Amino acid sequence: MRGVVFDGKQARVVDDLEVRPPGPGEVLVAVAAAGLCHSDLSVIDGTIPFPVPVVLGHEGAGVVEAVGPGVTHVVPGDHVALSTLANCGACADCDRGRPTMCRKAIGSPGRPFSRDGNPLYQFASNSSFAERTVVKAVQAVRIPKDIPLTSAALMGCGVLTGVGAVLNRARVGRGETVVVIGTGGIGLNVLQGARIAGALTIVAVDTNPAKEEVARRFGATHFLTSADGVRDVLPTGADHVFECVGHTGLVRAAIDLLDRHGQAILLGMTAPKAEASFLPAAMFLDKSILGCRYGSSRPQRDIPLYAELYRSGRLLLDELVTATYPVEEFARAVEDAERGKVARGVLTF
């Protein structure tokens, strides 16, 4: 079968990939569509160290082909969106509704794939850039069949992370004020999360003025090309400021823009050793800085919720997909993503 393999030097499409059958508690999924996210590019450029050879891809949707012993929540033929969260379902963190904090969900990647008898690693417990992949039962979330799989493919990373950060982590309340710095794939989902939460003023900040139209479509009530102008819109600051770029200067800007009792939610990935500064004295006014992993999501609960919000027109998915590419054109998809030409490119099988 076809798939995108990174060997440590380059990522390329191969057609001799194999995947083992699903074991107990696992699901074999025929991937129909997979989103190309920056984290995949970060593996290729070394920002995210990962053992090789590895089959890339970490957000996708497809059709269940087979289930292993003990799997009852999906059957062959079901449509599923895939999460990257291979949480154990049995530890204290899983049990208290914090699967993103499950310690068993991180590290020790499996090797369900092979080429010519040699095993390949699975990226983010997912590897959606393959015609078929094997995931844990908790990662396969059933979705209604009327949702296009090219759109559902984006649920597993961008939507869970962005919308989840608003609803689960920040818990934005009706009538509150929100600033979103950076309107890429995550930022757009934060914008629509804020709209769904009922925020009154939603200020999008992006240095690229061409982003204004899409930002407004996803929920922005104001658009600025610099955070400097936010105080003109919100003189006392914002209740919630989301940093979606991963730039230490913008982390500082996010904290400086907080109103009393405001919170800065850090979603952008900075370099592992990067340091940011802030004024601790200002925090005295009940302010908070929040980290957030994967939208603090509970995928088996959140994905069906987002599916219903999509069907009722309140969550935009189709508009997130700016281009689709047959998997053979992976290189062109990467080029377009690197040039910032697309919000989200989707590979199809």
Ligand SMILES: [Zn+2]
């Ligand atoms: Zn991603």
Ligand SMILES: [Zn+2]
């Ligand atoms: Zn667990």
